[in-house]
Amino acid sequence: MIWANAVIQGVLVGGLYALFACGLSLMFGVMRIVNLAHGDFAVLAAFLAYSVISATGMSLLWAAVLTVPVFAVFGYFVQRGMLNRAMTGGALPPLLATFGLSVLIQNSLLQGYTADSRALSPGSIGTESIRINSQTSLSYLSLLVLGSAVVVLGGLEIYLRRGRTGRMLRAASDDPRATSLVGGNPRHLYGIATALAFGTLALAGLLFAARSSVAPSSGPSELLFGFEAVVIGGLGSLWGTLLGGIALGIAQNVAGQANPADTLLAGHLLFLLVLILRPEGMLPRRRPA
Amino acid sequence: MNALLEVENLSVRHGQLVAVSELSLVVNAGQVVAVIGANGAGKSTLLETIAGLLHAAQGRVVLDGTDVTRLPAHRRLRAGIALVPEGRRLFPSLTVRENLQTGQYRKRPGPWDLPAVYELFPWLPERSGQRASALSGGEQQAVALARALLGNPRVLLLDELSLGLAPVVIANVYRTLPRIVAQGTAVLLVEQDVNLALRSADHVHCLLEGRIRLSGAPAALTRDQIEAAYFGVLREAS
Numbered sequence: 001m002i003w004a005n006a007v008i009q010g011v012l013v014g015g016l017y018a019l020f021a022c023g024l025s026l027m028f029g030v031m032r033i034v035n036l037a038h039g040d041f042a043v044l045a046a047f048l049a050y051s052v053i054s055a056t057g058m059s060l061l062w063a064a065v066l067t068v069p070v071f072a073v074f075g076y077f078v079q080r081g082m083l084n085r086a087m088t089g090g091a092l093p094p095l096l097a098t099f100g101l102s103v104l105i106q107n108s109l110l111q112g113y114t115a116d117s118r119a120l121s122p123g124s125i126g127t128e129s130i131r132i133n134s135q136t137s138l139s140y141l142s143l144l145v146l147g148s149a150v151v152v153l154g155g156l157e158i159y160l161r162r163g164r165t166g167r168m169l170r171a172a173s174d175d176p177r178a179t180s181l182v183g184g185n186p187r188h189l190y191g192i193a194t195a196l197a198f199g200t201l202a203l204a205g206l207l208f209a210a211r212s213s214v215a216p217s218s219g220p221s222e223l224l225f226g227f228e229a230v231v232i233g234g235l236g237s238l239w240g241t242l243l244g245g246i247a248l249g250i251a252q253n254v255a256g257q258a259n260p261a262d263t264l265l266a267g268h269l270l271f272l273l274v275l276i277l278r279p280e281g282m283l284p285r286r287r288p289a
Numbered sequence: 290m291n292a293l294l295e296v297e298n299l300s301v302r303h304g305q306l307v308a309v310s311e312l313s314l315v316v317n318a319g320q321v322v323a324v325i326g327a328n329g330a331g332k333s334t335l336l337e338t339i340a341g342l343l344h345a346a347q348g349r350v351v352l353d354g355t356d357v358t359r360l361p362a363h364r365r366l367r368a369g370i371a372l373v374p375e376g377r378r379l380f381p382s383l384t385v386r387e388n389l390q391t392g393q394y395r396k397r398p399g400p401w402d403l404p405a406v407y408e409l410f411p412w413l414p415e416r417s418g419q420r421a422s423a424l425s426g427g428e429q430q431a432v433a434l435a436r437a438l439l440g441n442p443r444v445l446l447l448d449e450l451s452l453g454l455a456p457v458v459i460a461n462v463y464r465t466l467p468r469i470v471a472q473g474t475a476v477l478l479v480e481q482d483v484n485l486a487l488r489s490a491d492h493v494h495c496l497l498e499g500r501i502r503l504s505g506a507p508a509a510l511t512r513d514q515i516e517a518a519y520f521g522v523l524r525e526a527s
Contacts, residue, residue, distance in 0.1 A: 164394065171380045171391050177342060178378040180362040181371070183395025183440060 005136040006257040007250050012138070014229075014249025015146035016211065018242040020204035020222060021229035022153055023197030029236040030173045030193040033083060033094045037101035038226060040219030041198065042205030044105050045071055047214070049206050050118050060122050064206050068199045075198025076191040083194065084187045102219065109216035119213035120206060145207050149242065152200055157238045169193055228271040234281025243282050293318045293475040294339070294370070294444045299348035301331070301338045301499075308334040310499040311348070316444065316475040321466060323486035324479045326496035327519060332479040333375050335496070336446045339477070340372035341365040352444065367395050369443035375452065377433040381422035385413065388421045388432055392439030399441025400472050406435040409465050427458030434462065438469065445469065447478035451485055463489050483515060497521045 020042060027033045035041075049063040058066075078101075086093040125140040132138065160166040168189055172179045176186040208214055208222065225248065233244025248267050255266030274281065294316040301309040309331040316322045326332050337343045339350050341362035349358045357365050362372075379388050389403065407413050410431045416424065421432060430450060437445060451459040459482075466489055470476055480486035486493060487507040495503040495518035503510065503518035 164390075167383070167387055167390060168394055170383060170387075174380040174382050175378055177362075178374065178380065179391075180342070181340065181366060181374060181378070182391045182436065183363050183366040184391070185361070185363045 001133065001135045002257060003254065006253045008136060008138070009142070010250030010253035011246050012142035012146050012249070013211075013253065014246030015149035015242070016204060016207055016245070017225050017229045017248055018233075018245030019145070019149035019152055019200060019207070021226040021233075021241050021245055022156060022238055023200045023204075024223075024226045025230045025233075025236065025238065025241050026156070026193055026200075027197045028230075030169050031083070031087065031094075031190050032091065033087065034098070035197070036095065036098040036223065037105060037219070038098075038197075038201055039221070039223030040102045040105040041071070042201045042208065042222060043214050043216065043219045044109065045202035045205035046120065046209035047109055047113055047118065047216075050113075050120060050209070053120065060120055060206065060210055063120070064203060067206060068202050071202035072195040072199035076195040078198070079191040079194035080187060084190055087190075106216055106219060113216060115216060117213040117215040117218075118209065120209040122210040126210065141210060145211065148203065148207070149245075152203065153238050153242050156196065156200075160238075165189070165192060225267070228267060231281060232271060232274045234284035237281070237283045240281055240283030247282065291318045292316070293353055294477065295349075295351040296335075296339065297349045297351065299335070299338065299350065300346045301334050301343055302346045303334070307346075308499050309338065312496075312499070312501055313348075314477075314494055314501070314504075316477050318443075318473050318475050319470050320492065321470055321476045321478065321490045322492045322494070323490035324477070324494045324496055325481070325483050325486045325515075325519065328481070330496040331499040332481075332496055333448055334499075336372060336448050336477070336479055337374075339444075340370055340374075340446055342372070363395070366440060366442070367397070369397060369441075370446065371437040371440050371442035371444070372446040373430075373433050373437045373448060373450065375448040377426075377429045379421040379424075379429055379432055379436070381420065383421060384417065385419055385421055385424065385432055386417035389413075389417075389436055389439055392436035396439060397441040397443075401438045401441050403439070406438055409438075409468065410435060427454050427462070430454060430458075430462055434465070442474060444475045444477065447476060449479060449481060451480065451482050459485065483519065487515075495519055 024035060024038050027035050045067050049067045052058065052066065053063050082097060083094050086097040122141050125144065129137040129139040160170060168179065168184045169192065172184060172186050172189045179186055179189065229245035229248050230241055232247050233240030248270060251270040252263045252267045256263035292315045296312060296314050299309055299312045300307060312335065324332050324335060334343060338345050341360055345358055349356055352368055352370060357368055360368065380391065413435065421429065424432065450462055463485065466476060490507060493505065493507055493510065494501045495515060497518060503514055
């Protein structure tokens with residue numbers, strides 16, 4: 001039963017990895033941008049929420065309701081003000097730009113908040129849980145995290161498959177010039193993709209901080225989990241990302257059950273195994289013939 | 290005459306090369322105007338500049354009295370200029386239906402909707418769930434044309450519809466032109482196939498090295514005149 005518990009807890013944390021990673025997948029899928037500051041923006045969102053909560057005493061839920069749209073708008077302007085410009089120079093400038101943002105955010109947070117870890121209190125749901133048996137109990141917070149991951153990823157999938165603008169995002173991913181010939185402004189569409197990515201990463205950042213804690217320097221390690229979830233699941237497929245996140249969570253938890261020191265190593269090994277044996281990932285996007 | 294599209298004194302450069310030079314032409318509502326010329330004469334450059342994909346170095350593009358020279362491509366589509374680009378440029382990972390729906394993203398009011406293009410190309414509905422990349426060249430060309438029509442353009446620019454297609458397929462696509470202009474749409478098409486252009490156009494311009502060498506109604510032009518303008522060699526009548 002200990003092992004079943006490890007698997008279940010792995011599934012629960014995997015949802016969070018997937019929620020965090022879907023923005024990474026979206027930005028790469030639509031614009032071929034690898035956002036190296038993805039983890040740092042999530043940490044930034046958590047710290048801003050921390051400040052808002054400290055100052056006003058509002059609950060985590062309301063802080064999320066406030067932070068997520070603010071970050072989405074912020075993402076739109078990061079894309080239009082900076083990344084669109086960087087993209088005209090090829091693949092390298094956006095990579096350098098986001099690397100620069102990563103350094104900037106980490107050091108600003110260090111300056112403003114010191115190097116201490118902070119946690120966001122989720123309130124009473126942080127301690128309550130459903131008890132299955134003596135070894136397994138599901139905390140409300142973990143269930144909430146997995147539930148929101150499924151809802152957000154499912155919503156994004158429907159938006160991209162069925163929505164008018166979602167369809168244009170896929171079109172822009174195929175051929176930006178042809179997109180402008182049907183009246184879509186690629187720069188605006190890229191802004192929307194980044195806005196979606198920033199909204200989801202802000203939510204993931206808050207949930208990371210509510211589950212455990214974040215420090216100004218935790219962005220890059222979160223980014224690594226995000227990359228691993230995306231690659232294990234298969235690039236460009238949101239359900240694949242969910243599967244990848246869950247696989248990563250299970251690998252980490254099961255290995256951690258055997259030997260806590262191996263937790264992270266097991267995730268990295270799974271990532272390498274997938275790269276070697278099935279580089280297209282578990283659920284790759286169907287490629288046009 | 291009601292001039293819908295006016296190109297005035299247009300020049301376009303690709304770096305050092307002047308691809309289109311001081312070119313002027315007019316397309317009226319309900320008219321088909323063809324631009325013919327050899328490879329590299331500047332035909333595609335002309336259409337891409339009118340559509341807003343390329344910048345004009347000089348001159349103006351005027352749509353129904355409004356100067357659109359400074360508008361980017363997506364704004365020109367909303368104003369009513371649609372280009373069916375060379376090589377079709379469908380979205381390969383989208384289905385046929387989704388490709389058509391992208392044409393309605395910023396559509397103007399008008400007669401073209403999904404039932405109307407399905408009537409134009411009756412085989413379309415049964416292929417609508419397939420990926421665009423799974424279609425043959427001629428089918429892709431039809432989808433590209435339908436996608437442009439769904440925006441209800443006032444001016445339709447057609448770049449080398451016949452390129453890479455079998456003659457029977459080309460004839461099928463060109464057969465739709467009279468029905469398109471009957472709705473009041475102006476068509477400016479670029480063609481390497483001179484006979485095809487002469488058959489389908491009301492007015493023909495022959496382009497050589499970025500300049501118009503010869504213009505007129507197809508019936509008013511002789512073979513020799515066209516040949517001379519097309520290849521740039523004047524054969525003395527001896």
